[in-house]
Amino acid sequence: MAHTPKINDVAARAGVTVTTVSRFLNKRGYMSEATRKNIERAMEELGYVPNEIARSLYRQKSNIIGLIIPTASHPFFGEMTSSIEKYAYEAGYRILLCNSRMDKDKERGYIEMLRRNKVDGIIMASHTLEVDEYRNLGMSIVTMDRKIGDNIPYVTSDNYRGGYLATRHLLDRGCRKLAYFSGNLSLDLFPNKRCEAFLAETKAAGVESIVIQTGLDVFDFSQYKTIVNELFEKHPDVDGAFVSDIEAAHVFQACARLGKRVPQDVKVVGYDDISIASLLVPCLTTVHQPIDEMAKKAVDILLAEIAGAPVQIANVMPVSLVEREST
Amino acid sequence: MAHTPKINDVAARAGVTVTTVSRFLNKRGYMSEATRKNIERAMEELGYVPNEIARSLYRQKSNIIGLIIPTASHPFFGEMTSSIEKYAYEAGYRILLCNSRMDKDKERGYIEMLRRNKVDGIIMASHTLEVDEYRNLGMSIVTMDRKIGDNIPYVTSDNYRGGYLATRHLLDRGCRKLAYFSGNLSLDLFPNKRCEAFLAETKAAGVESIVIQTGLDVFDFSQYKTIVNELFEKHPDVDGAFVSDIEAAHVFQACARLGKRVPQDVKVVGYDDISIASLLVPCLTTVHQPIDEMAKKAVDILLAEIAGAPVQIANVMPVSLVEREST
DNA sequence: TTGTATGCGTTATCAT
DNA sequence: ATGATAACGCATACAA
Numbered sequence: 260m261a262h263t264p265k266i267n268d269v270a271a272r273a274g275v276t277v278t279t280v281s282r283f284l285n286k287r288g289y290m291s292e293a294t295r296k297n298i299e300r301a302m303e304e305l306g307y308v309p310n311e312i313a314r315s316l317y318r319q320k321s322n323i324i325g326l327i328i329p330t331a332s333h334p335f336f337g338e339m340t341s342s343i344e345k346y347a348y349e350a351g352y353r354i355l356l357c358n359s360r361m362d363k364d365k366e367r368g369y370i371e372m373l374r375r376n377k378v379d380g381i382i383m384a385s386h387t388l389e390v391d392e393y394r395n396l397g398m399s400i401v402t403m404d405r406k407i408g409d410n411i412p413y414v415t416s417d418n419y420r421g422g423y424l425a426t427r428h429l430l431d432r433g434c435r436k437l438a439y440f441s442g443n444l445s446l447d448l449f450p451n452k453r454c455e456a457f458l459a460e461t462k463a464a465g466v467e468s469i470v471i472q473t474g475l476d477v478f479d480f481s482q483y484k485t486i487v488n489e490l491f492e493k494h495p496d497v498d499g500a501f502v503s504d505i506e507a508a509h510v511f512q513a514c515a516r517l518g519k520r521v522p523q524d525v526k527v528v529g530y531d532d533i534s535i536a537s538l539l540v541p542c543l544t545t546v547h548q549p550i551d552e553m554a555k556k557a558v559d560i561l562l563a564e565i566a567g568a569p570v571q572i573a574n575v576m577p578v579s580l581v582e583r584e585s586t
Numbered sequence: 587m588a589h590t591p592k593i594n595d596v597a598a599r600a601g602v603t604v605t606t607v608s609r610f611l612n613k614r615g616y617m618s619e620a621t622r623k624n625i626e627r628a629m630e631e632l633g634y635v636p637n638e639i640a641r642s643l644y645r646q647k648s649n650i651i652g653l654i655i656p657t658a659s660h661p662f663f664g665e666m667t668s669s670i671e672k673y674a675y676e677a678g679y680r681i682l683l684c685n686s687r688m689d690k691d692k693e694r695g696y697i698e699m700l701r702r703n704k705v706d707g708i709i710m711a712s713h714t715l716e717v718d719e720y721r722n723l724g725m726s727i728v729t730m731d732r733k734i735g736d737n738i739p740y741v742t743s744d745n746y747r748g749g750y751l752a753t754r755h756l757l758d759r760g761c762r763k764l765a766y767f768s769g770n771l772s773l774d775l776f777p778n779k780r781c782e783a784f785l786a787e788t789k790a791a792g793v794e795s796i797v798i799q800t801g802l803d804v805f806d807f808s809q810y811k812t813i814v815n816e817l818f819e820k821h822p823d824v825d826g827a828f829v830s831d832i833e834a835a836h837v838f839q840a841c842a843r844l845g846k847r848v849p850q851d852v853k854v855v856g857y858d859d860i861s862i863a864s865l866l867v868p869c870l871t872t873v874h875q876p877i878d879e880m881a882k883k884a885v886d887i888l889l890a891e892i893a894g895a896p897v898q899i900a901n902v903m904p905v906s907l908v909e910r911e912s913t
Numbered sequence: 914t915t916g917t918a919t920g921c922g923t924t925a926t927c928a929t
Numbered sequence: 930a931t932g933a934t935a936a937c938g939c940a941t942a943c944a945a
Contacts, residue, residue, distance in 0.1 A: 265939085314940080
């Protein structure tokens with residue numbers, strides 16, 4: 260925090276008092292054209308910029324939003340972060356970024372830190388804590404992909420529908436043995452609904468299904484390799500997989516190693532539709548999640564909450580199946 | 587900014603004054619065990635957390651670092667952001683995230699915003715402005731991959747060496763016509779040194795070389811598609827490419843469409859070694875850039891600068907060639 | 914139309 | 930060992 264001129268200096272140089280300068284800054288009330296010019300010139304000459312910390316203290320409002328994600332290194336969260344930042348900035352808010360790395364203590368620490376820093380609200384996209392730990396936070400909050408309370412708004416995609424579309428598609432393409440990778444099923448996240456749909460549809464179709472629980476570490480890609488290899492070792496006859504986009508890349512690799520062709524021998528449907536989905540060879544058929552719209556919705560909802568306006572609690576965004584080359 | 591108890595409330599409840607509570611908070615001087623207990627209990631009961639905004643105002647120090655990147659949606663910057671945040675947080679600093687999206691005005695706006703918010707320093711990884719615009723910012727700053735002044739520290743990887751390793755490798759593998767994708771060569775970024783090495787080595791080997799300038803929009807992946815297609819249209823006999831990891835994925839796709847096999851017909855070396863490099867089929871041979879170490883270095887340097895300690899201006903991190911399946 | 918004085922929550926300097 | 934008070938930079942009642 261280098262030494263910078265303050266409102267007082269501007270006032271002195273412009274031959275007025277701080278009040279007038281402040282009114283100029285906040286465009287309140289009227290003032291003579293002459294003083295306006297004077298103030299503008301003084302600011303220019305001094306290179307004055309208002310101190311937002313002082314303003315925040317006075318206004319009891321920081322115009323900062325805390326964003327808690329597992330890690331920005333995961334493309335899904337990277338894309339989401341980028342969009343959230345964009346919409347927040349457009350609305351005059353900045354983003355304080357927190358990577359929980361799926362660590363309970365870190366997440367707790369971040370929440371406390373955000374309270375100390377008086378952020379106006381939190382967008383929570385990392386979920387390692389039990390729901391009751393989020394209660395009585397005394398802050399505006401919106402979650403992504405998880406419901407943590409009846410009054411806390413959440414944004415998610417229509418995971419059941421996505422699971423349905425993906426599974427049906429695989430079935431329609433003639434698959435007879437399907438695999439699904441789930442995250443932690445114990446945490447009651449909305450993405451688990453994909454699994455429900457997967458199970459329901461495979462059962463209805465009388466097709467064998469395999470559900471594999473992956474670990475929590477979304478940022479540890481290396482675990483996927485062993486999981487995928489195990490899958491094909493135990494079930495060499497799997498001919499279809501419904502997994503996240505990143506996992507799909509791993510499935511592609513395993514298939515390549517095992518001499519299985521995609522889509523001829525194994526068909527793969529992803530979920531997310533992050534950029535790399537269309538960058539793989541073959542191009543990945545996947546369930547498109549409207550990441551940018553979800554980000555916008557999360558920001559809109561949070562800002563409404565902050566403003567004390569009523570908000571919709573459930574915000575389930577539509578998904579669609581993007582058919583490409585992997586099926 | 588919800589209503590929260592302040593130091594006054596704690597003091598009242600503990601039967602002391604704000605001074606004592608403040609001393610407790612900052613662990614300065616001694617106090618009786620009894621009052622210490624009282625204060626602890628009062629804080630506990632009130633759920634008190636100190637207001638960092640007020641602290642920042644008084645201390646003239648925000649403990650916040652501004653990070654300007656093109657976009658977190660690009661995996662390279664996503665990974666870098668994740669690491670930077672990690673090291674900053676460990677040192678007691680938070681990250682205010684700014685995605686410039688390669689927009690001059692946005693970048694300028696962000697710099698001003700960071701000044702207003704009194705961040706203690708800036709890590710600049712987006713470069714759309716001319717170097718003189720960064721002068722007299724009056725803030726601690728460290729750049730990634732670009733030198734903007736003799737006294738402003740920068741962190742980069744050994745791009746020339748990387749370019750050398752990649753080109754030599756391609757040559758050693760027998761390639762006779764090499765393509766290279768460069769970013770904007772006019773901006774004098776360190777990554778341009780890859781191009782220099784590429785040109786020098788191909789020339790020395792008497793091998794034909796093609797340099798293609800891509801646009802500025804690192805986040806607009808779609809442009810790559812047309813560029814790659816054009817390349818193979820004009821030069822069907824290209825048998826080697828040295829490009830960024832993301833571009834490599836596009837090259838793979840083009841090859842697949844054109845029936846060219848990687849690595850038999852076309853060999854590809856990437857640069858960055860982001861996660862997806864090892865997720866492609868075939869696995870990408872690439873120049874490993876130590877992203878995490880670079881992030882750590884950038885944070886360390888910036889904090890030293892903030893502390894007024896002398897810092898090394900040039901910080902060029904070593905690279906290595908990771909041979910995988912694409913060559 | 915412009916100025917004076919007070920408070921936002923905290924810390925540090927002086928007292929006691 | 931603890932208390933009173935003046936900053937930190939700004940914005941707003943209230944005066945003038």
